[in-house]
Amino acid sequence: MAAWTKIAAEKRLRVRAGIPASLIDMDALAAALPRLLAGKTDVTGIPAASGFLNAHELDITESSLSPLLENLRTGTWSSVAVTTAFLKRAIIANELTNCLTEIFPERALERARELDRIFHDTGKTIGPLHGLPVSVKDQVHIKGVETTMGWISRIGNISEKNAVSADILEEAGAVLYVKTNIPQTAMWSESFNHIFGRVKNPHNITLTGGGSSGGEGALIAMKGSPLGGGTDIGGSIRNPAGYNGLYGLRPTAGRIPFRGIVTSFEGQDSVRIVHGPLSRSLDGVQLFMQTMIDARPWTRDPLCIRKPWETVDVLREHGGGREPLCFAIMWDDGVVKPHPPVVRGLEKVRHALLAAGHKVIEWKPHRHQEMVTIVRKIYGAGSFEEYNREASASGEPVLASMSPDVEGKKVPRQNTDISSHDLYKLQLLKRTIAEEYLDHWNATVAQTGTGRAVDAIICPVAPSAAPPHGKNLWFGYTGVFNGLDYPSLVIPVTRVDLEKDATVSERHEFYGPLDEIVYKLYDSPKTFANAPIGVQIVGRSMEDEAVLAMGQIVDTALKRTATLPLAQL
């Protein structure tokens, strides 16, 4: 056994050893799992069926966010009780999906006790998240907790202080209790690393949980966390949100503090990585955004923009919420054609919006392939040397893909580092496409009939539902909006349906080799059984508030349509 695999195994044992038997009996859990699993691929029901959570703990963890917060605010539920429940459920979720990296019950419960004491003594809560457990991706520094980002070489690196966002969460009353799994380098849209293994999709564990915030996606879908913080530089919040049936927002860069969050090739200033929320409800997304921005993060992080979170009349540039909106659906990005369930999801949204009195036109993609290529090259421009240095410190190999076939194997990689002169040329081309894209959007005023340009774009999160492990190959549906720095909200729409999605149209012509590979992946809907389907709702830079408000309109329309007998899409 290579030294690095031993170090990784010891690390996993240490995490496990940090779970007190009083919280959960890990041996008993391990013993029960084969019976609980029993060939299931959908593991979302297992925590409730396991017997490891009592009725109160199930009530807590299955609660929607608003009543959960209300019960904490009124002292009906103590933070210790709520934190205990989510810790237990998160630990079970982890056994089933590998969604966690760090688990720190001691720190969390001490904090929960302190919050309960404050409430007991003063009758007051300390902020809007009082007592609420919040999970964060393993890039966010939490004082006293390790941040490995999945690199063996970083095992044992205990953070000396909180990231700014962790400070803000704690000041608002949150209880930090777990950190969530990510891929090595944090630059894949699946989540595998040599320490914590591979994140599985709770709705179907033969499928990926997505990435790079895959751990958040799986954990929240398992109801092991009510609210989580991920990061997104190419879709890393949105793809796990979409693949796990959640809400998630990639905010505009500069809204949410990033100081104290680690990532690959830090100092890359052109395609800005951002921090943002995933949750089972839009409320959670809204709460995260408002809490962060109400804390005036620009006084703590120089990359944050001095711009308050708006709550009044946020649709004033979109008819004020009184007039019909005009959405534009992008059915296909011209690079990789979406699978039938994804198209059906878009159709469902279209019908719901039309039924609600809104307008829907078609969005024509503009230079998406080029923008995504640029974005990828900008990432790659500093990666080769950095990844090699990081890996050589421990001896672990740099992963060449997320395929299970290459786990732990050294695979030759191409050096993609370039000169800064060439980098500037790429960045200029990115700016040029962004200028054209803005013009392209403005020009839609001629088609909307509202007197405004299109209010938001609606499009797939990815060409497919969560694919089998190692097969998540095209991040362009999300990555293009990182290049453009547009805020983008994911909302869940439907699930893969073995009947409705059975028809696969014959195709013999393809946009390119990747389109053909992805097409062939959809041999039948069975491969993707039960996988959720989401859509992106995309606004213009710094329109985060309006995007959430429009997301609410789409979500409400979808829920209303779902109850109509004729809406049999």
Added chain:
Amino acid sequence: MAAWTKIAAEKRLRVRAGIPASLIDMDALAAALPRLLAGKTDVTGIPAASGFLNAHELDITESSLSPLLENLRTGTWSSVAVTTAFLKRAIIANELTNCLTEIFPERALERARELDRIFHDTGKTIGPLHGLPVSVKDQVHIKGVETTMGWISRIGNISEKNAVSADILEEAGAVLYVKTNIPQTAMWSESFNHIFGRVKNPHNITLTGGGSSGGEGALIAMKGSPLGGGTDIGGSIRNPAGYNGLYGLRPTAGRIPFRGIVTSFEGQDSVRIVHGPLSRSLDGVQLFMQTMIDARPWTRDPLCIRKPWETVDVLREHGGGREPLCFAIMWDDGVVKPHPPVVRGLEKVRHALLAAGHKVIEWKPHRHQEMVTIVRKIYGAGSFEEYNREASASGEPVLASMSPDVEGKKVPRQNTDISSHDLYKLQLLKRTIAEEYLDHWNATVAQTGTGRAVDAIICPVAPSAAPPHGKNLWFGYTGVFNGLDYPSLVIPVTRVDLEKDATVSERHEFYGPLDEIVYKLYDSPKTFANAPIGVQIVGRSMEDEAVLAMGQIVDTALKRTATLPLAQL
């Protein structure tokens, strides 16, 4: 004669040939100049004394901005009359200081006639700048006009459309009439290129007019323009403003549109070059900012931040304008010690602020040398290959400095291009220093006694007044704030005084070789006779509105102190 010098000479002749004799008789002007100059170094009075402007034209060009706009708004002065007056004065200014590149009276007067016609027909003005001539630096595309940026290779490149900012100026009623001189590459803090020559300081033509917006500085100081647009990536608006006795603002990146403005190594995304105003009054700076931002530039330029220009209660985070402010003066950046007139300027500001009831503490610089080095390396990272390519197209040499000694000469230069991996490391260090600087600023709350951190920093624009040509060596007083992306306003304070500034303290220890060189430059105040001294007023990112309001407070305090009999600083 090399081919490129011939091309440059022909270009200059073409510009001159575009001036109709009906506007100004260029032969008569050339003949009169020796008599008018007669050994003078201060040429600011020559337009008035020249006889080439009639009394009305002198009234117009010597008018303050507010009455000028009022007279245009009421039709008291026609735009044709105002444009003609400024065209004539600008042409005379150019003969004395080389401040212009392009002069386009035909386009300008046609536009002025159109505006007069609109006013005549409708009784209405089209915007806040109705009929006002506005000059812009030769990086801003104006439809139908050349943009050479001082490169021989770009002669003949006629712009097909306006920059976004030029569109906004024209929509607001401005008359574009001249473009202003800059250095080759636009990356020097003086202004010399092989086409249009060297910008001289109107207050003392043996001194530099600064750069890279040196043409704007000299033109506006000559009263050849009431309002101009420059650009700033290291001090290029502020240094010409300070050296020419003007007001000038480097706005926070993302406030003013930059789309359609050319520059060196476009696509460099880390130290953002910005567009901003120079004027003889704060009113001009305010008018430019508000006009640009009221036009919602984020709907036209993807790099602009969706953030309206605030006009109400802009000092709400600074005591609301009702309480005393606390300013921090940085007397010395720890790299190059300022000359006596610069220190006297700061003392004058200090006394004025204390007399007005404000507080003044000391600002300690934090890692300025490092930040400025990083900023310079980021510029350099893409420059070598680009400059060589640009120059080799015509055969002109790339300038190795702004010294008159190297004009037209090929001097070996170091290749400063680096790998993007190394660039990302530099950019990360820049971010780290910016984080520390924010903490450093926040920590001043312990010293201010206002309950707030310092409201603004006041510091030199440069270690000296405008130095002799080729001797402008340290851009760190301004460049550090480009690295930090802080808005910074320059206001004029005083002038070099042969008596008050006669004492030079002996120094035998220096921060470094540059400090010693700059110290030795100040043999006596005579070298800098009559040169203006300004100061920077620096706020936090996106506090542009508050910086202007605080600038008004400082300016008013200075003007009030100037009338007190005891204020003999």
